Amino acid sequence: MTGKGAPSRGSPARLSAVWNPCRFVSTLFIIMATWLGYAQARNLPLYYYNLAQSARANYERSLLTKRPDLIDSYYIYAVASHEDYVRAYDAFYGQPVQQATATTLNSSQVFATLQQDPGNIALNLRYAQLAEAEGAARKALIAYQRSLRVDPNNVTALAGLKRITAVLGPNAAKGLLPRTKNDVKNRLAAANANDPETVFSLNGGFRYATSASSRPGIIPRSDSAILNASGSIFDERSLGKIDNLRLRTDLYAYSDFYPENPSSDYDLLSLKIGPVFTLASDWQLAFTPFGEISFLNYKRLSHREGAAVSIENLQDHWLNTVVFKLGRENFSSKFQGRNTAQADFSATFALYKLLSKDDYLFLSPGLAYNNANQDRFRYLQPAISAQYENLIIEKLLFRADISYFSRIYDGSEVDVAGQRRDFNITAGPSLTYKGFILDSIDIVGRYSYKQNWSNDSTQQYESHSTGLNVKWDY
Secondary structure, eight states, X not given: OOOTTOOOXXXXXXXXXXXXXXXXXXXXXXXXXXHHHHHHHHHHHHHXXXXXXXXXXXXXXXXXXXXXXXXXXXXXXXXXXXXXXXXXXXXXXXXXXXXXXXXSOOHHHHHHHHTXXXXXXXXXXXXXXXXXXXXXXXXXXHHHHXXXXXXXXXXXXXXXXXXXHHHHOGGGEEXXXXXSHHHHHHOEEEOBTTBOEEEXXXXXXXXXXXXXXXXXXXXXXXXXXXXXXXXXXXXXXXXXTEEEEEEEEEEEEEEEEXXXXXXXXXXXXXXXXXXXXXXXXXXXXXXXXXXXXXXXXXXXXXXXXXXXXXXXXXXXXXXXXEEEEEEEEEEOGGGGGGOEEEEEEEEEEEEEOSSSTTOEXXXXXXXXXXXXXXXXXXXXXXXXXXXXXXXXXXXXXXXXXXXXXXXXXXXXXXXXXXXXXXXXXXXXXXXXXXXXXXXXXXXXXXXXXXXXXXXXXXXXXXXXXEEEEEEEEO
16 A cells, blocks of 8 residues: 555656656666676687687697697697686686786787797787787787798688788788789788888809800800899888878899809899889789899999889789889990880789699780890890799699790891891799798709790800709798
């Protein structure tokens, strides 16, 4: 029973006295926020459990490599991932979240250790996941990519890269213009101000060539043992805070040393530097002015300068690159008649998974025009080249290159045929053993055959060469 005049519990008068719209909305908001926080926390143990399972799978797979350094790296990461899972479980079902996370390393602490060993997969994955949890997606991106350089099939790194790309968008991960298909697969580079990408490469070895000459029009051909070395630095980074504009720098040096004939020594130094613009998620436009100088010796040299415009694809599209180049080459005083303006147009088409899941074929047709001061060096040059690469067995990479060009000269020389025509073919296989001594060091054995046909008998020659090189990429 209720008192006289007091409304019953369900009457309209009772409800109107209690109802407050503002208080109701705020209460509802608090309930929803609490529920969402609970749901998110509830999912954390499962999230870290999946990471731990993935880390364990990577560790078990690494045992097959029989490489102690790699196995140890995966083991450390698997243990760390399991500890993360335990902390997350305790945080939700036992200890307070604050207490559980207080003992966890932050990304800055891991990064300090990572700087001492940047190729360590365990440290990179640990740093990436901590950075991702802290909301530093771009820092996580570059760490996942560093992991994929060492192990392109790493399940955790691939999943992390997919998550980051979904958050930041496809423009966040830019690929370096590939020199080989291996670079397409293993070198995704971050293109932003905080995460520039720099690749160093050194190559050295020897070869023996029959009828060899770096500049056959200047130095006579002869059989030679040749020591060679090369190095390159490729760097691409954003300019300020402009996401769609980056700066590319490509420095390359090459040297051939002929122990028995130093007059044939050949040195080359080139630099390309210019802006790169994003066209779409998978395409970019590069404008790269270049300069190049080559020496046989200080009396026999040439220098080239010009600019190239290229459209480049960053994924496995059938059209890989299109390049248009204009330049000029000037020779030392003795050969000034060869000074020339040059125009070159080429494209590269890519075909993947022809014979196996790991192979590819690059096909590159091109057309060049050499407009020299003297007619005898002025020519049109159509050309085509092909490059096939396939991973035969683990760590053993087979590659075959073949190129063909013809030179149709404008002028005539003193020979029985009148107007000169040259046809040149170069072909050769190579085998690369990857991870020789260290993960980043490869050993490469190659053979090359070159044949030049000409209606000028003095320009006909045949050459064979074989060699062994050691290559280091970082």
